[in-house]
Amino acid sequence: MVPDAEMNDDGSMLNDDAVILATRGATHQPALTGCPWHDVNEMLQAAGLRPTRQRMALGWLLFGKGARHLTAEMLYEEATLAKVPVSLATVYNTLNQLTDAGLLRQVSVDGTKTYFDTNVSAHHHFYLENNHELVDIPDPHLMLQKMPEVPEGYEIARVDMVVRLRKKR
Ligand SMILES: [Zn+2]
Numbered sequence: 001m002v003p004d005a006e007m008n009d010d011g012s013m014l015n016d017d018a019v020i021l022a023t024r025g026a027t028h029q030p031a032l033t034g035c036p037w038h039d040v041n042e043m044l045q046a047a048g049l050r051p052t053r054q055r056m057a058l059g060w061l062l063f064g065k066g067a068r069h070l071t072a073e074m075l076y077e078e079a080t081l082a083k084v085p086v087s088l089a090t091v092y093n094t095l096n097q098l099t100d101a102g103l104l105r106q107v108s109v110d111g112t113k114t115y116f117d118t119n120v121s122a123h124h125h126f127y128l129e130n131n132h133e134l135v136d137i138p139d140p141h142l143m144l145q146k147m148p149e150v151p152e153g154y155e156i157a158r159v160d161m162v163v164r165l166r167k168k169r
Contacts, residue, residue, distance in 0.1 A: 036060055036063060036064035037056070037060055037064075039063065040056055040059035040060050040063055040064070041056065043059065043063065043103060044056070044059060044103075047098075047101035047102065047103055048101065049097060049098075049101055054084070054086055054090060054094065055094055055097075055098075057079065057082075057084040057086070058075065058079060058084070058086065058091065058094050058095075059098070061075060061078050061079060061082060061084070062075065062098075062104070062116075062118055063103075063118055066118075067117075067118050067119040067136065068117075068118050069107065069115045069116070069117050069118075069125075069133075069134040069135075070115065070116055071113060071114060071115055071116070072088065072091050072092045072095055072114070072116070073088070075091050075095065075116075076088045076091045079091065095116050098116075099116065102120065103118075103120070104116045104117060104118060104120065105117040105119070105120045107125060107134060107160060107162065109127050109134065109162055113132070115134045117134075119136065122158070123136050123137060124136075124137045124142050124159075124160070124161035124162070124163070125137060125160075125161070125162050125163070126162075126163050126164075126165050127162050127163070127164045127165065128165050128166075129164055129165065129166045130166060130167050134162075137161075137163065142161065144159065144161075147159075
């Protein structure tokens with residue numbers, strides 16, 4: 001028996017994809033329902049990236065929890081815990097693609113650690129050395145007192161400020 005909900009107005013059955021779309025949000029994928037999933041799809045499409053299964057899953061982990069700062073290793077660990085079958089190399093590639101598409105911003109600390117920031121608006125960071133954590137500085141107007149002179153033919157694209165903090169002894 002086919003329930004009425006899965007019939008078109010003319011009585012024909014919907015195709016499989018349509019049924020999956022129609023039932024998403026009900027019982028089939030409880031972990032992946034709601035706005036974040038929809039938003040990630042829209043986000044990828046708007047950035048010209050095909051919403052593949054892996055991009056959707058990683059995007060959902062990245063963007064589904066508000067503003068975050070993650071390294072590739074941190075995201076890989078989250079993906080593994082969420083049973084998303086991806087390799088660390090795929091995580092790196094996806095993060096770089098999302099960055100190139102303007103959906104993420106890279107913040108390098110130490111030259112060895114690269115964080116990916118889901119907040120791409122202009123802001124600066126505190127780096128908590130003790131816990132290797134990157135935190136937004138709430139004041140967006142924090143500026144260098146005097147901008148350096150730039151070489152002929154160049155302009156300042158962005159100023160990334162990382163204020164390193166350590167616990168007082
Ligand atoms: Zn940030």
